[in-house]
Amino acid sequence: MADQMIIESSNISDGFFGFLSPSISSAHTSSPTPPNPLLSSKPLRNATPPSPTLSSTPPPIPPHYNHPYMQIYVYDLPSKYNSDWLTNERCSNHLFAAEVAIHRALVSSEVRTLDPWEADFFFVPVYVCCNFSTVNGFPAIGHARPLLGSVVELVSSEMPFWNRSQGTDHVFVASHDYGACFHAMEDVAIADGIPELLKKSIILQTFGVKYKHRCQEVENVLIPPYISPLKLQSTLGEVVGATANERDIWVFFRGKMEVNPKNISGRFYSKRVRTDIWRKFNDNPKFYLKRHRFEGYQSEIARSVFCLCPLGWAPWSPRLVESVALGCVPVIIADGIRLPFPTTIRWSEISLTVSESDVGNLDDILEHVAATNLSTIQRNLRDPMKTRALMFNDQLQRGDATWQVLNALSQMLHRSHSYKRRSRSSSQ
Numbered sequence: 086m087a088d089q090m091i092i093e094s095s096n097i098s099d100g101f102f103g104f105l106s107p108s109i110s111s112a113h114t115s116s117p118t119p120p121n122p123l124l125s126s127k128p129l130r131n132a133t134p135p136s137p138t139l140s141s142t143p144p145p146i147p148p149h150y151n152h153p154y155m156q157i158y159v160y161d162l163p164s165k166y167n168s169d170w171l172t173n174e175r176c177s178n179h180l181f182a183a184e185v186a187i188h189r190a191l192v193s194s195e196v197r198t199l200d201p202w203e204a205d206f207f208f209v210p211v212y213v214c215c216n217f218s219t220v221n222g223f224p225a226i227g228h229a230r231p232l233l234g235s236v237v238e239l240v241s242s243e244m245p246f247w248n249r250s251q252g253t254d255h256v257f258v259a260s261h262d263y264g265a266c267f268h269a270m271e272d273v274a275i276a277d278g279i280p281e282l283l284k285k286s287i288i289l290q291t292f293g294v295k296y297k298h299r300c301q302e303v304e305n306v307l308i309p310p311y312i313s314p315l316k317l318q319s320t321l322g323e324v325v326g327a328t329a330n331e332r333d334i335w336v337f338f339r340g341k342m343e344v345n346p347k348n349i350s351g352r353f354y355s356k357r358v359r360t361d362i363w364r365k366f367n368d369n370p371k372f373y374l375k376r377h378r379f380e381g382y383q384s385e386i387a388r389s390v391f392c393l394c395p396l397g398w399a400p401w402s403p404r405l406v407e408s409v410a411l412g413c414v415p416v417i418i419a420d421g422i423r424l425p426f427p428t429t430i431r432w433s434e435i436s437l438t439v440s441e442s443d444v445g446n447l448d449d450i451l452e453h454v455a456a457t458n459l460s461t462i463q464r465n466l467r468d469p470m471k472t473r474a475l476m477f478n479d480q481l482q483r484g485d486a487t488w489q490v491l492n493a494l495s496q497m498l499h500r501s502h503s504y505k506r507r508s509r510s511s512s513q
Contacts, residue, residue: 386408425486425489
């Protein structure tokens with residue numbers, strides 16, 4: 086799977102959302118199917134109070150958000166689909182926890198409508214990455230397909246909206262390695278493909294590549310992995326003054342690096358990229374390479390000039406978000422990777438991309454950057470909008486990752502039954 090690092094502490098961050106202000110309309114009087122109490126819109130169970138944010142001043146409203154009155158209906162599903170999983174606090178804190186954070190943000194936001202007949206989109210909050218294996222501690226997602234099949238059967242039988250559109254205006258989160266293919270090994274993920282019942286819906290997923298791939302053959306919005314805003318705030322507080330103007334680590338990487346990679350299912354971990362990095366640069370004093378986990382690794386990122394972000398099983402990595410947030414230049418080593426929110430974040434201005442075949446030349450490549458445009462990249466990294474766009478908060482904030490998702494959904498309003506109805510009415 087995408088290499089996991091230790092991520093602890095609460096994922097709750099406060100904020101406000103003062104731009105979107107749709108009215109909450111009453112129940113549709115001519116509704117052919119009365120709302121089912123089981124699926125009524127109520128606040129998320131076990132909600133927790135807000136806590137500090139990375140920045141007290143939200144960035145300007147993105148100019149490309151063209152539909153400020155878009156409305157989303159959030160299904161209130163039986164607790165077995167979501168809140169029951171929160172008994173394990175890791176569920177809302179690990180790198181796949183965007184499924185929880187987006188749910189919480191939408192429930193408490195003004196973009197939410199309590200009237201499904203007025204909704205443009207329907208959010209289906211199913212947590213599929215919270216079933217942690219007792220063997221290795223990683224998310225076990227073998228239950229994902231039957232769980233999603235069960236929830237689609239429920240919403241399609243109890244309310245008319247899924248059948249009305251065949252799910253094209255319904256939104257799911259698939260934050261695991263290969264998105265809605267729901268498997269950590271690429272060959273199996275490709276063989277299994279995306280479940281038929283999800284192929285017409287919209288998937289919010291961390292997996293994305295620029296080439297044809299079966300696991301992204303669905304309408305999708307690429308999202309970043311989850312990193313706790315509170316944990317980052319704590320790290321920034323610890324390093325203020327100590328490393329603000331001095332980064333004593335030239336090149337940093339901490340994570341799984343196999344000296345002799347094992348061939349599993351015909352694939353080498355990280356396509357042997359991490360092994361090659363270790364073999365070539367372990368003895369180079371400019372490279373700070375560590376193979377073991379360390380709870381305070383974010384403080385090491387904050388001390389570093391360049392942070393390596395190589396692929397694991399999947400191409401994406403939580404290091405990308407942490408590096409941007411802590412001012413370390415991300416060095417992306419994952420051929421063909423597609424990065425989140427490119428209309429907001431010009432990745433070429435804040436990161437470096439090195440091909441997998443060129444990892445043996447990392448020292449020369451980074452020395453060249455240092456001699457040419459490093460200061461420009463570092464200056465671009467200090468723009469708070471970049472960090473805000475990659476962070477999920479439990480309460481929606483202008484410019485944050487959930488806001489960026491709404492931006493993307495606003496470009497898909499042609500899928501909205503309500504939007505088509507309003508357009509027809511306004512043209513008459």
